[in-house]
Amino acid sequence: METIDSDIVIVGGGGAGLRAAIAAQEADPKLKVALVSKVVPMRSHTVAAEGGSAGVIRDDDSLDNHFDDTVSGGDWLCDQDVVRFFVERCTEEMVRLEHWGCPWSRKDDGSINVRFFGGMKVQRTWFAADKTGFHMLHTLFQTSLKYPGIQRFDEFFVAELLVEDGRVQGVLAIEIATGKFFLLRAKAVILATGGAGRVYSQNTNAGIVTGDGMGLAYRHGVALRDMEFVQYHPTALPGSGILITEGCRGEGAILTNKDGHRYLQDYGLGPLDPWPRPKAMELGPRDRLSQAFWHEERKGNTLTTRHGSAVNLDLRHLGAKKIHERLPLITEVAKTFAGIDPVHDPIPVRPAVHYTMGGIATNGRTETSLPGLYAAGECSSVGIHGANRLGSNSLSEIVVFGRVAGEAAAQYVRSAGATSAASLERQAQAAVTRLEALHQHERGERVAVLREALGECMEKNVGIYREESGLAEACSTLAELRARWRAGVKLDDRSRAFNTEWLSAIELGSMLEVAEAMAHSARERKESRGAHQRLDGYTERDDERFLVHTLAERRGDEAPAISHRPVVITTSAPRARSYGGAGTKAILT
Ligand SMILES: Cc1cc2nc3c(=O)[nH]c(=O)nc-3n(C[C@H](O)[C@H](O)[C@H](O)COP(=O)(O)OP(=O)(O)OC[C@H]3O[C@@H](n4cnc5c(N)ncnc54)[C@H](O)[C@@H]3O)c2cc1C
Numbered sequence: 001m002e003t004i005d006s007d008i009v010i011v012g013g014g015g016a017g018l019r020a021a022i023a024a025q026e027a028d029p030k031l032k033v034a035l036v037s038k039v040v041p042m043r044s045h046t047v048a049a050e051g052g053s054a055g056v057i058r059d060d061d062s063l064d065n066h067f068d069d070t071v072s073g074g075d076w077l078c079d080q081d082v083v084r085f086f087v088e089r090c091t092e093e094m095v096r097l098e099h100w101g102c103p104w105s106r107k108d109d110g111s112i113n114v115r116f117f118g119g120m121k122v123q124r125t126w127f128a129a130d131k132t133g134f135h136m137l138h139t140l141f142q143t144s145l146k147y148p149g150i151q152r153f154d155e156f157f158v159a160e161l162l163v164e165d166g167r168v169q170g171v172l173a174i175e176i177a178t179g180k181f182f183l184l185r186a187k188a189v190i191l192a193t194g195g196a197g198r199v200y201s202q203n204t205n206a207g208i209v210t211g212d213g214m215g216l217a218y219r220h221g222v223a224l225r226d227m228e229f230v231q232y233h234p235t236a237l238p239g240s241g242i243l244i245t246e247g248c249r250g251e252g253a254i255l256t257n258k259d260g261h262r263y264l265q266d267y268g269l270g271p272l273d274p275w276p277r278p279k280a281m282e283l284g285p286r287d288r289l290s291q292a293f294w295h296e297e298r299k300g301n302t303l304t305t306r307h308g309s310a311v312n313l314d315l316r317h318l319g320a321k322k323i324h325e326r327l328p329l330i331t332e333v334a335k336t337f338a339g340i341d342p343v344h345d346p347i348p349v350r351p352a353v354h355y356t357m358g359g360i361a362t363n364g365r366t367e368t369s370l371p372g373l374y375a376a377g378e379c380s381s382v383g384i385h386g387a388n389r390l391g392s393n394s395l396s397e398i399v400v401f402g403r404v405a406g407e408a409a410a411q412y413v414r415s416a417g418a419t420s421a422a423s424l425e426r427q428a429q430a431a432v433t434r435l436e437a438l439h440q441h442e443r444g445e446r447v448a449v450l451r452e453a454l455g456e457c458m459e460k461n462v463g464i465y466r467e468e469s470g471l472a473e474a475c476s477t478l479a480e481l482r483a484r485w486r487a488g489v490k491l492d493d494r495s496r497a498f499n500t501e502w503l504s505a506i507e508l509g510s511m512l513e514v515a516e517a518m519a520h521s522a523r524e525r526k527e528s529r530g531a532h533q534r535l536d537g538y539t540e541r542d543d544e545r546f547l548v549h550t551l552a553e554r555r556g557d558e559a560p561a562i563s564h565r566p567v568v569i570t571t572s573a574p575r576a577r578s579y580g581g582a583g584t585k586a587i588l589t
Pocket residue numbers: 011012013014015016017036037038039040041044045046047048049050051052053054132133156157158159192193194195204205206208209212213243354355376377378379391392393394395396398
């Protein structure tokens with residue numbers, strides 16, 4: 001096993017990880033930063049983000065507006081001190097990206113263009129056509145190249161955190177090309193490993209989005225927070241789950257059911273006119289739109305496609321010029337994967353799991369409860385998304401809090417003691433023995449069988465609407481799946497080079513634990529709020545009992561311990577969450 005010493009290890013080469021690496025170098029160019037990613041950074045899932053990134057820029061917008069849209073969008077489960085910090089820094093980060101070369105879309109006069117997104121009073125989503133994530137990631141990646149202190153470990157899979165003397169002191173990684181183990185020692189570790197959407201069978205996420213970082217932190221005693229809040233995006237292609245960006249609706253696309261009726265008006269999001277109206281109809285928040293689909297499906301108002309029910313996303317009235325200029329990727333995706341040219345036909349869409357609102361519990365400085373361990377980006381729960389993330393807040397989050405994590409870790413390592421060489425070596429060796437045993441296991445079930453059962457269980461029982469019987473079933477099924485995984489899975493591939501079957505088996509361990517945290521957290525939240533909606537008598541928001549964060553803590557092979565902690569409310573007392581016509585009134589008061 002090769003040992004490499006750095007000051008900071010960053011696990012994740014997506015937007016949050018790269019921004020953290022740059023920030024650490026800016027804070028202290030002498031620091032050695034190891035940037036580890038299981039894919040080459042430009043293949044990180046940030047690359048797939050389409051619609052845009054939020055930041056107040058228009059004269060008719062304000063930080064208070066952004067704060068209010070975020071807090072009400074999150075159904076008052078956001079930590080308001082952290083949201084305030086966030087909204088104050090988004091635009092600065094967008095401008096910084098511009099200076100580093102991000103090609104933001106512009107108006108004819110050359111100024112920055114921003115588009116509407118769901119749940120926003122005013123346009124504030126910066127975009128680069130509909131390839132925003134690609135351009136942001138590319139900008140961050142090429143900027144990172146100018147810092148010699150960043151050493152990259154591309155296609156290295158982090159399989160274990162190493163904790164000694166009550167603080168994290170490194171990670172154990174597998175070089176994917178060779179299967180060799182590397183002990184990466186460091187005084188601080190930043191987890192920037194992205195979300196966990198793949199625990200559901202229908203999702204918009206890439207195959208790599210498997211909750212690894214959440215699993216790593218959780219296994220070392222760090223709580224996962226608010227895991228019951230899983231976002232369904234209302235417009236994905238049936239079957240593949242490929243995302244059709246909210247940017248379409250931001251540009252004016254409409255949703256209709258099988259009868260051509262704009263059904264959102266029947267779910268408190270209307271009236272239709274005047275249109276387009278912020279925070280109404282297709283510009284409502286994602287949780288409400290996905291819930292409306294669920295009802296339409298049950299009423300028999302959806303279309304039937306080869307891959308299940310769908311509604312129509314209609315862009316035709318925008319005209320070919322606008323569609324091609326603002327939504328070129330969507331045009332290509334719709335043609336390639338649905339055989340539809342959106343200039344001439346509506347695109348069939350349905351909800352699919354998209355985003356993990358919860359994650360590794362951190363404070364507003366991205367510190368976890370384990371000294372030296374930080375988390376940023378979608379793997380973390382820093383407190384800004386509450387019960388429902390506002391579209392375009394996540395790309396802003398990865399740069400705002402990626403930077404915070406890099407700076408905080410750089411500061412921490414100045415005073416942290418040296419790493420404990422001998423005991424880390426012993427720990428790493430013990431982890432190697434466990435991972436080798438998994439690699440060599442000759443009996444047991446297939447990884448794919450367990451993964452499929454996991455996805456179906458989550459989809460069926462922990463979906464858009466939940467109830468006690470389904471959640472109880474999910475908890476017991478997941479416990480059983482975990483036990484089956486622990487008993488050992490059978491791998492056909494015994495090679496060391498690019499053994500993706502072995503890596504999938506490791507990922508599955510984290511996925512099962514993350515899913516368990518989701519199901520148990522959901523079961524204990526006996527109310528309906530944002531993306532967590534119950535049908536079994538807990539159909540209303542209950543601020544008296546549940547204006548609290550959920551913490552899931554691991555208890556070995558047992559079910560997680562669930563507890564609750566207060567939410568930080570500073571200036572916005574909880575009130576009715578209103579959209580559509582009622583929402584407009586709410587804005588005016
Ligand atoms: C299709 C799609 C479109 C989206 N569009 C938007 C949008 O328009 N606006 C918006 O605000 N948000 C959007 N989002 C959400 C947003 O893109 C993500 O939340 C965000 O990009 C996550 O960035 P990240 O840096 O946290 O993680 P990622 O970009 O997912 O990066 C995770 C990194 O961790 C690494 N990693 C993971 N596990 C390991 C391991 N075990 N070992 C080593 N490395 C590991 C990966 O290799 C990767 O480099 C979209 C999401 C999807 C799925």
